[in-house]
Amino acid sequence: MEYMIPGNLVVAVMIFAIGAIGIMWRRDAITIFMCIELMFNAANLGFITLAQSLGKPEGVAVFLFVITIAAAEAAVGLALFIKIFDDRENIEAEKLDLLKR
Amino acid sequence: MDPKLFYAQVVQSLLLTSPLLVLLGAAIIVLAADVLMPRGWRGALPWISGLGVAAALFVLNGMGMPAAPQHAFSGALVLDRLTFLADNVILGMALYLIAISPRWLRGRLVPHGEYYALLLFAAMAMMALGRSSELLALFLNFELLSITFYVLLGIEKRNARSTEAGFKYFIVGSTAAAFLLMGIVFVYGATHGQTRYEAILKALFDAKGAVQPDMFALGMGLLIVGFGFKITLAPFHMYAPDVYEGGPTPVVAALATGTKVAGFTALYHLVAMAAGFKAIPAGVWAAFYAVVMTSMIVGNVGAVVQPNVKRLLAYSSIAHSGYMMIPLVVVLAKPGLLGAAEDAIAYYMLAYTLMTLLAFGVISALAPEGEGPIASWAGLGRRAPLRAACMALAMISLIGIPPTVGFFGKLYLFGMAIEGGHIWLAVVGILASVVSVTYYLRVVITMYMAEPAEGAEKPGVMGDAQILAVGLAAACVFVFAIFPWLYHG
DSSP: OOOOOOHHHHHHHHHHHHHHHHHHHOOBHHHHHHHHHHHHHHHHHHHHHHHHHTTOGGGGGHHHHHHHHHHHHHHHHHHHHHHHHHHHSOOBGGGOOTTOO | OOHHHHHHHHHHHHHHTHHHHHHHHHHHHHHHHHHHSOGGGGGHHHHHHHHHHHHHHHHHHHHOOOSSOEEETTTTEEEOHHHHHHHHHHHHHHHHHHHHHHHHHTTSOOOHHHHHHHHHHHHHHHHHHHHBOBHHHHHHHHHHHHHHHHHHHTOSTTOHHHHHHHHHHHHHHHHHHHHHHHHHHHHHHHTTSOOBHHHHHHHHTOTTOOSOHHHHHHHHHHHHHHHHHHTTOGGGOTTHHHHHHHSOHHHHHHHHTHHHHHHHHHHHHHHHHHTTOTTSOHHHHHHHHHHHHHHHHHHHHHHHTOSBHHHHHHHHHHHHHHHHHHHHHHHHHOGGGHHHHHHHHHHHHHHHHHHHHHHHHHHHHTTTGGGSBGGGGTTHHHHSHHHHHHHHHHHHHHHTOTTSHHHHHHHHHHHHHHHTTOHHHHHHHHHHHHHHHHHHHHHHHHHHTSOOOTTOOOOOOOOHHHHHHHHHHHHHHHHHHHOTHHHHO
């Protein structure tokens, strides 16, 4: 069976890659977290694209679950960020080195 | 659908997931009790949680081991032999942690109600993750477990190390979830919109070959990367030593054991789905193979230089994840060995959980000095003979010396490698185990041979529940080695 890769899937993969590179390069926790959200949304885009091109409208519903989960995660993550900020007045990931010998 | 049939299915699904629901109920009761009870009654919280876990164990074993896989919620969750055994291990772990926690929590700024409730939520999430048999359910349960642990790891107030551990696990855990989700997207696309494992299996081995093999392989690869973070496989293990060192000890024990039990159960179901699918490019399996090899090598070599017992156990857990991956690599090419792989993994997850929990139980009983450098363990053989003996037993079992569970677990795993024709996996595994003797025995030698530092005090006495839990775990290290049929029949 001939199968065309939808163009939007390529866009999704590129966004995912940008997010993954961002996690490795950026220093402050907020930007890293934004990169993670970027990766989640890339996956969302991929899901919606595929659901549409495969003619399975129910696949679109997945993004609702993913966004809910991402919101829950953001709530916990921001709480941790605030806790760290209270301790040391910055949230640069590289300066978190208490646990390195 | 006929409404009667629909309701019958809902009831059936709820019955199959009843152990999870019992834990959920217990967690909510704990939270409510924490708010409603007078402040002096805090001591009741571990008892309520313990009763909840005991009730879940009772309900689970009341159902008995299922002869054939039983599906719940239209195939989103499955209860089969492996998940039944994993659930028992996870609930046992939860009971153990609840027993050792009160003593460890004393004098620390940890909100008790939230702590016990989250432990129960974590146990529930682990069981749910292991039972997942649908891709979306897999993602949701994966995240449920992760989010619980972000909070649990950072739960200690005014302890910057605990917060840092929570933060690091948060960054790594959400990255892992993103990889997992992208993997799901590709598997979904490759199989033309299938998400249930059964349907994917059917699509894979359909003669018409509608599945895109490259896209499927990419998806499976990303899924394994996501799990690699969760079960600390080698290139994705960087966070583990820091998180293990900084996190609250009982929580780290849950992270090291229960999370892996759940992760391996879920991974086994994924691999069982794809086992024997020929069209996948060879490079993917080579990468899988390399991950197992590097986990065994990095874990064992990295542990040699660690100055702290919790960091040492982090590297040890990386190595043991590598060993536990062996059956999964083997069955990919030889789906005929699936039954044997299930047995080997089921036994090793019990063995690994028992010995690691024993070690963490002793560490928590020696807190806070036991959580420091290994040098502070000097002379414990005389200062705290029972705890030193239990730690020595845990170390001996982790090395894999008979007649302990660690030995028989490794025997099954390396036996699988030889049976599957992967001699090199067995050779590297055995060589890595030889290296592991040096660092495990270093702990034992420090306890029994080294002179304690000037002014080292006798560590505080253990609580009754703690003695009972650690003693039972120590006994089980022998019992399940000699009578393995007590566990998997």
